[in-house]
Amino acid sequence: MADPAAALILVVDDDEAKRYSITKILQKAGYRIRQAVTGGEALRMVAELPDLVVLDVKLPDVSGFEVCRRIKADPVTSEIPVLHMSTTFVDLEDKLQGLEGGADGYLTDVLEPLELIATVKALLRARRAEEAAQISNSQWQATFDAINDGVVLLDREGLVIQVNQAMERIFEAPWDELHGRDFHDLFGLPAGADASPFTRMASSQAREEAEVTRGGRWLHVTVDPLRSARGTPRGALGIVSDVTARRLMEEELRRRAEELATADRRKDEFLAMLAHELRNPLAPIMNCLGLIRREAPPGQVLGLSLEIVERQVKHMSRLLDDLLDVSRFSQGKIQLRKADVDFSAVVAHAVETATPLIQGKQHRLTVRLPEGPLPLHGDPTRLEQVVANLLNNAAKYTNPGGDIRLSVDREGGELALRVADTGIGMSGEMMARVFDLFAQADLSLDRSQGGLGIGLTLARNLVELHGGRIEVRSEGPGRGSEFTVHFPLAEPAPAAVAPPAPAATAATRLRILVVDDHSDSATSLAQLLVSWGHDAGVAPDGPAALRRFSERPCDAVVLDIGLPGMDGFEVAARLRACPDGDRARLIALTGYGQQQDIRRSAESGIDHHLVKPVEQDVLRGLLDDVAASRGLPPDPPPPPG
Numbered sequence: 316m317a318d319p320a321a322a323l324i325l326v327v328d329d330d331e332a333k334r335y336s337i338t339k340i341l342q343k344a345g346y347r348i349r350q351a352v353t354g355g356e357a358l359r360m361v362a363e364l365p366d367l368v369v370l371d372v373k374l375p376d377v378s379g380f381e382v383c384r385r386i387k388a389d390p391v392t393s394e395i396p397v398l399h400m401s402t403t404f405v406d407l408e409d410k411l412q413g414l415e416g417g418a419d420g421y422l423t424d425v426l427e428p429l430e431l432i433a434t435v436k437a438l439l440r441a442r443r444a445e446e447a448a449q450i451s452n453s454q455w456q457a458t459f460d461a462i463n464d465g466v467v468l469l470d471r472e473g474l475v476i477q478v479n480q481a482m483e484r485i486f487e488a489p490w491d492e493l494h495g496r497d498f499h500d501l502f503g504l505p506a507g508a509d510a511s512p513f514t515r516m517a518s519s520q521a522r523e524e525a526e527v528t529r530g531g532r533w534l535h536v537t538v539d540p541l542r543s544a545r546g547t548p549r550g551a552l553g554i555v556s557d558v559t560a561r562r563l564m565e566e567e568l569r570r571r572a573e574e575l576a577t578a579d580r581r582k583d584e585f586l587a588m589l590a591h592e593l594r595n596p597l598a599p600i601m602n603c604l605g606l607i608r609r610e611a612p613p614g615q616v617l618g619l620s621l622e623i624v625e626r627q628v629k630h631m632s633r634l635l636d637d638l639l640d641v642s643r644f645s646q647g648k649i650q651l652r653k654a655d656v657d658f659s660a661v662v663a664h665a666v667e668t669a670t671p672l673i674q675g676k677q678h679r680l681t682v683r684l685p686e687g688p689l690p691l692h693g694d695p696t697r698l699e700q701v702v703a704n705l706l707n708n709a710a711k712y713t714n715p716g717g718d719i720r721l722s723v724d725r726e727g728g729e730l731a732l733r734v735a736d737t738g739i740g741m742s743g744e745m746m747a748r749v750f751d752l753f754a755q756a757d758l759s760l761d762r763s764q765g766g767l768g769i770g771l772t773l774a775r776n777l778v779e780l781h782g783g784r785i786e787v788r789s790e791g792p793g794r795g796s797e798f799t800v801h802f803p804l805a806e807p808a809p810a811a812v813a814p815p816a817p818a819a820t821a822a823t824r825l826r827i828l829v830v831d832d833h834s835d836s837a838t839s840l841a842q843l844l845v846s847w848g849h850d851a852g853v854a855p856d857g858p859a860a861l862r863r864f865s866e867r868p869c870d871a872v873v874l875d876i877g878l879p880g881m882d883g884f885e886v887a888a889r890l891r892a893c894p895d896g897d898r899a900r901l902i903a904l905t906g907y908g909q910q911q912d913i914r915r916s917a918e919s920g921i922d923h924h925l926v927k928p929v930e931q932d933v934l935r936g937l938l939d940d941v942a943a944s945r946g947l948p949p950d951p952p953p954p955p956g
Contacts, residue, residue: 353376672707
């Protein structure tokens with residue numbers, strides 16, 4: 316609206332003198348004036364939207380009451396204030412009729428200029444305030460409707476007072492259908508239910524939240540209390556978010572995670588089965604190698620060939636062990652068997668393990684150890700695996716005739732192992748991922764270095780399990796590499812008097828039953844046992860083994876686990892229930908070598924769990940123990956191989 320002093324006022328009166336007086340009074344006050352004599356003329360001129368209409372009640376054509384009613388009935392002019400003035404219709408009933416017709420004021424006394432001006436100013440102020448409120452309300456509503464989430468104002472009873480457009484979209488209902496609805500009715504919740512955030516909010520007078528479903532959609536509802544300036548409860552503000560897309564995404568992510576977990580579990584099962592199936596053919600190869608060494612006449616070519624075959628079989632066995640270790644690490648199933656060890660002995664065993672590869676590539680190995688014991692508290696087998704993996708890595712990635720240096724130093728409270736080589740080195744990018752699974756420096760088609768790219772990953776994981784850390788340094792491709800491992804030193808253990816080493820004895824004749832459905836494995840192992848001087852028989856499955864044992868009890872049973880029908884665990888349990896079954900030594904010889912397999916073996920009554928292909932000295936040592944426990948005299952030693 317224009318400046319109040321320049322407000323436009325329409326004066327409607329058929330009395331010329333009265334109309335003149337009103338006009339002069341208002342013009343003197345600074346207002347602009349338009350005049351009309353009849354009701355019809357007034358209705359035409361009101362289309363110009365004056366700021367106020369001063370309207371006589373008694374007009375020659377249409378009564379002022381009717382003119383006011385028509386002005387207020389038209390949405391375009393309904394907000395224009397109307398002031399009735401009459402010296403004729405002055406009764407209370409007249410005033411009520413005028414006010415009920417929509418008039419904003421009613422003057423009945425003899426015209427008083429000050430009263431007229433004061434009344435006009437009051438009506439114009441009221442109109443300005445109403446327009447400001449409407450503008451503010453429009454701005455608020457625009458902001459309210461711009462919110463993407465549904466917003467609802469509730470009274471203290473939980474009835475809807477106001478909603479924004481998003482709320483109308485969410486509930487697919489216009490404002491007039493939502494107004495006055497009960498909050499619980501909107502969401503299909505029973506009134507007073509604990510699941511209702513409004514009920515909880517009314518009790519706690521604090522924010523409450525809930526997720527509810529409505530029409531197949533997920534809605535997240537937040538309810539906050541509203542209070543007066545004095546802190547008394549006035550109602551609540553609700554925010555309603557349609558989180559269906561998020562819930563569907565979460566469900567999809569959960570489904571994919573389950574699929575990945577299933578795929579990961581199947582991968583682990585596949586690796587375990589792969590290791591088992593690959594170990595089965597390795598076992599008879601190793602058995603036959605032992606037989607050939609004992610039976611064949613010595614010769615340079617044959618001896619060299621046997622060494623190559625044996626070395627490659629052991630290499631294949633180590634690869635299978637590494638694959639299973641990766642699977643165990645991914646499942647968190649690696650368990651350390653810690654003891655107080657001298658790291659010098661660990662290094663010696665690791666060097667012995669890695670020597671065939673180092674010598675095969677004609678490398679020069681230098682080992683430097685400090686004087687005195689190097690006490691560590693760790694798993695000696697796993698520590699040896701770390702050192703051997705580093706040596707094997709150096710040997711593989713160094714051209715023939717290179718140099719490999721292994722050194723150990725005490726550095727404060729730590730032990731530092733360094734393995735350096737003159738090999739192919741690595742770039743900064745390769746150093747950043749050298750410990751990643753399946754990472755290899757040379758990915759060329761010839762794959763001359765071989766391997767699976769998991770040795771360094773296992774080394775890092777094992778080092779960290781021992782509370783240590785591993786680092787790599789290289790000055791670049793062609794400049795060699797150096798791996799450094801730090802382990803925490805342990806307190807040196809008190810010196811103990813070593814018991815005298817048992818005298819080496821030849822195998823003593825035992826009655827042994829080999830149970831394996833893999834014919835070559837069973838036959839070759841039985842022949843190897845016979846060559847050691849034992850009496851060995853074969854059973855292809857569980858029922859046959861139980862039948863053979865009941866007919867002729869054995870001193871030892873070498874038992875495969877993956878048997879058809881009745882598995883090795885059940886066979887072991889049934890053997891223990893047989894007469895003389897409690898005195899037989901049960902030895903599992905299987906391709907299954909995971910922790911759960913070893914645990915089930917122990918639970919089934921199996922004394923020892925060996926993984927194919929077994930080191931023949933290990934099996935022979937166990938059988939020597941069985942013979943010693945029986946008190947049997949030793950047989951003559953077998954002829955030299």
